[in-house]
Amino acid sequence: MNPQAAIHPTEVDGIPTLFAHATGPVRAGLVFRVGVADETLARTGVTHLVEHLALHRQGLADYHFNGATKAAFTHFHVEGAEHEVVAYLQGVCASLTDLPMERLETEKEILRTEESRRDVGQLPLWRYGAQGYGLVSYPEWGVRSLRPDDVREWVHTWFTQGNAALWIAGERLPAGLSLKLPAGRRRPLPAVTSALPTAPAYFSDGKGGVLLDAVVTDTTAARMYAGVLERELSRALRQEGGYSYTAATDYASRRDGFALVTAFADALPAKQDAVLGGFVDVLAGLQVGRIGQGDLEAVRTRADGALTVPEAAARRLPGAAEDLLVGRPVRGLDELRSELWAVTPEHLHAVALEAAGTALMQVPAGHSADWAGYTAAPTRSTYAVTGRRFASVGGDESALVVGDEGVSMTVRAKDGTEKAVTVAYRACAAVLSWPDGGRQLIGTDGLIVEVEPGLYGVDAHTMAAVDAAVPQSAVVWLPPRQQQPKPRPAAAAQGNGATSANGEQRPAPARRTGRQTAAVVVFGVLAGLFAFLALAVTVFGHDTQTGTGEWLGIAGFMWGVTALLAWPAVRILRRTRRA
Numbered sequence: 001m002n003p004q005a006a007i008h009p010t011e012v013d014g015i016p017t018l019f020a021h022a023t024g025p026v027r028a029g030l031v032f033r034v035g036v037a038d039e040t041l042a043r044t045g046v047t048h049l050v051e052h053l054a055l056h057r058q059g060l061a062d063y064h065f066n067g068a069t070k071a072a073f074t075h076f077h078v079e080g081a082e083h084e085v086v087a088y089l090q091g092v093c094a095s096l097t098d099l100p101m102e103r104l105e106t107e108k109e110i111l112r113t114e115e116s117r118r119d120v121g122q123l124p125l126w127r128y129g130a131q132g133y134g135l136v137s138y139p140e141w142g143v144r145s146l147r148p149d150d151v152r153e154w155v156h157t158w159f160t161q162g163n164a165a166l167w168i169a170g171e172r173l174p175a176g177l178s179l180k181l182p183a184g185r186r187r188p189l190p191a192v193t194s195a196l197p198t199a200p201a202y203f204s205d206g207k208g209g210v211l212l213d214a215v216v217t218d219t220t221a222a223r224m225y226a227g228v229l230e231r232e233l234s235r236a237l238r239q240e241g242g243y244s245y246t247a248a249t250d251y252a253s254r255r256d257g258f259a260l261v262t263a264f265a266d267a268l269p270a271k272q273d274a275v276l277g278g279f280v281d282v283l284a285g286l287q288v289g290r291i292g293q294g295d296l297e298a299v300r301t302r303a304d305g306a307l308t309v310p311e312a313a314a315r316r317l318p319g320a321a322e323d324l325l326v327g328r329p330v331r332g333l334d335e336l337r338s339e340l341w342a343v344t345p346e347h348l349h350a351v352a353l354e355a356a357g358t359a360l361m362q363v364p365a366g367h368s369a370d371w372a373g374y375t376a377a378p379t380r381s382t383y384a385v386t387g388r389r390f391a392s393v394g395g396d397e398s399a400l401v402v403g404d405e406g407v408s409m410t411v412r413a414k415d416g417t418e419k420a421v422t423v424a425y426r427a428c429a430a431v432l433s434w435p436d437g438g439r440q441l442i443g444t445d446g447l448i449v450e451v452e453p454g455l456y457g458v459d460a461h462t463m464a465a466v467d468a469a470v471p472q473s474a475v476v477w478l479p480p481r482q483q484q485p486k487p488r489p490a491a492a493a494q495g496n497g498a499t500s501a502n503g504e505q506r507p508a509p510a511r512r513t514g515r516q517t518a519a520v521v522v523f524g525v526l527a528g529l530f531a532f533l534a535l536a537v538t539v540f541g542h543d544t545q546t547g548t549g550e551w552l553g554i555a556g557f558m559w560g561v562t563a564l565l566a567w568p569a570v571r572i573l574r575r576t577r578r579a
Contacts (some may be wrong), residue, residue, distance in 0.1 A: 160184020
C-alpha cells in the first residue's frame with residue numbers, strides 16, 4: 001500500500017494522534033470519550049452545554065469549524081489553513097480549561113431553542129430505557145438547573161488529556177501545535193442497558209411509516225447486510241409496490257464490538273398496512289437466505305470504491321479516533337478490503353438471523369406486529385407497590401398507590417384484573433417537578449407514573465414523603481405549566497404516544513391529508529352559510545303571517561342541516577392533526 005494512503009499513529013502533548021496524508025485544506029478533530037449516554041436523565045444536556053461553551057470564543061471565522069455531541073463521543077472538528085487549524089484546536093483546549101461561564105445562561109437558552117427543532121427518535125428509549133444510550137431520546141432536562149460548579153466538575157472529569165484523541169488530515173502535522181489539557185484517565189464506554197425483556201419486539205407510534213433497528217456484531221459482513229437490506233426495501237416498497245418514497249438503512253458502530261443496523265420506510269396512512277407487510281416480507285426473505293448475488297456485488301463494489309479513493313484514509317480518521325479511545329485497533333485499508341471481498345451470501349444470511357433475534361420495530365399507530373412474531377414491548381410493570389391508595393377524583397378505574405418502595409398507577413381492566421405501572425424509588429431516573437405540586441416519576445425502564453395531587457386527592461404529607469423518598473439528584477425542577485393536567489387513565493408513557501396502565505396504547509392523531517383539509521374547508525364554509533341562514537330565520541322569520549309551528553319547523557330544519565354539514569368537519573378535526 002502507498003504509505004500516503006495509510007493512517008499513521010503519533011502523539012501531540014501526550015494525546016494519541018492519528019495522521020493521514022491529504023491534499024487541500026487541513027482537516028482535524030479533537031475527540032473525547034464522553035457523550036449523552038454518560039449522563040443521567042436529570043442532568044441530560046451537560047455535555048452538549050460544555051461543547052457550546054468551548055466553541056463560544058471562536059466567534060465568527062472564515063474557516064469551517066463545529067462540534068458534535070453523540071451518544072458516547074464528543075467531537076470538535078475544523079477545516080482550514082494550517083495556522084487556522086492550530087488556532088482552533090488550541091482555542092478549544094484553552095476554553096475547556098477555563099470555560100466562559102459568563103455565557104452560561106445565554107448558551108442554555110440557545111440549547112433550548114435548538115432542542116425545540118430537534119426530532120428525537122424513540123427507538124433508543126424503548127431499547128435501552130431512560131438511562132445510558134436511551135437518553136438520546138429525551139429532552140435535555142438537566143440544562144436548566146446546571147450551575148457553574150456542576151459544569152466545571154463535568155469538564156474536569158471527562159474533558160481531559162487521557163480521555164482525548166486527535167486526528168489530522170493534511171500534507172504534514174501542523175507546525176507549532178500544542179494542546180494543553182488537564183490530566184485525567186481514559187473512561188470506559190457506557191454500560192449497555194435493556195428495557196426489552198424479549199426480542200424481537202415492537203411498539204406503536206403515531207408517526208407514519210415503519211422503523212426498525214437491530215443490534216449485530218460489528219463486522220464487514222454486517223455493514224454489507226445493511227446495504228443489501230436497503231436495496232431490497234427500495235426494490236420491494238418503492239419500485240415494485242409504489243408504497244414508499246423513502247426506504248433506507250443506516251449502520252452505526254457502537255465501538256464495543258457491536259453495531260446498530262437501522263431501517264426505515266415511509267408510508268401514507270392508506271398504505272401503512274402494505275408498507276408494514278412488505279417490510280416484514282423483505283426481512284423474512286433475508287432470514288431464509290434469499291440474498292441475491294447481484295445485490296451483494298453491487299454493495300461490495302460501492303464499499304470497495306470508498307476504500308480505494310485517494311481520500312479513503314482521511315475519511316476514516318474520525319471513526320478511527322473513536323476506536324482508539326476505546327482500545328480497538330486502527331485497521332488498515334488493505335485489511336478492510338480483504339474482508340470485504342471475502343464476504344459471501346452465507347455471511348449475510350448469518351447477520352440476518354442475528355438481527356432477527358434483536359430487532360425492535362416501530363409500527364404506525366393502530367397497527368401491531370405480533371402476527372409477524374414480534375412481542376409487544378412492555379408498557380406496564382409486573383407488580384404494584386403496597387401502600388396508601390388514592391382513587392381518581394375523576395371517577396375512572398385508576399388509582400395512585402404510594403408506598404415505602406415507590407409509587408404505582410393502577411387501573412382495572414375489562415376482564416377484572418388490575419394492571420399497574422410502577423416506578424421504584426431506587427430505580428427512579430428522574431422526577432419532573434412543577435411549582436403546582438405535580439410530579440412525574442420516570443423509571444430507568446422508561447415507564448412513567450404521574451403523581452398529581454389534584455387528580456387523586458393526595459394530601460400534602462404524602463407528597464412530602466414522596467419528595468423525601470426520591471433521589472434528590474434525580475429531581476428536575478420545571479417552570480409553571482400552562483395547562484393543568486386533566487383526569488385520565490394511568491399513564492405509562494414510552495415514546496410519543498401515552499399508554500394506559502392496562503397496556504392499551506392510545507395512539508397520537510394521524511396527520512391530516514390534503515384531501516381531508518379540503519373537506520374541512522368545504523364543509524366548514526357550507527355549515528357557516530347555513531348557520532347564518534338558520535340564525536336569520538330564527539331571529540326574523542316569525543311574523544304575523546307565519547305561524548309559530550311553521551316558524552319553528554323551518555328554523556329547526558335549517559339548524560339540522562347546519563349540524564349535518566358541520567359534523568364531517570368536526571369528525572376530521574378530532575381524529576387528525578395538521579401535517
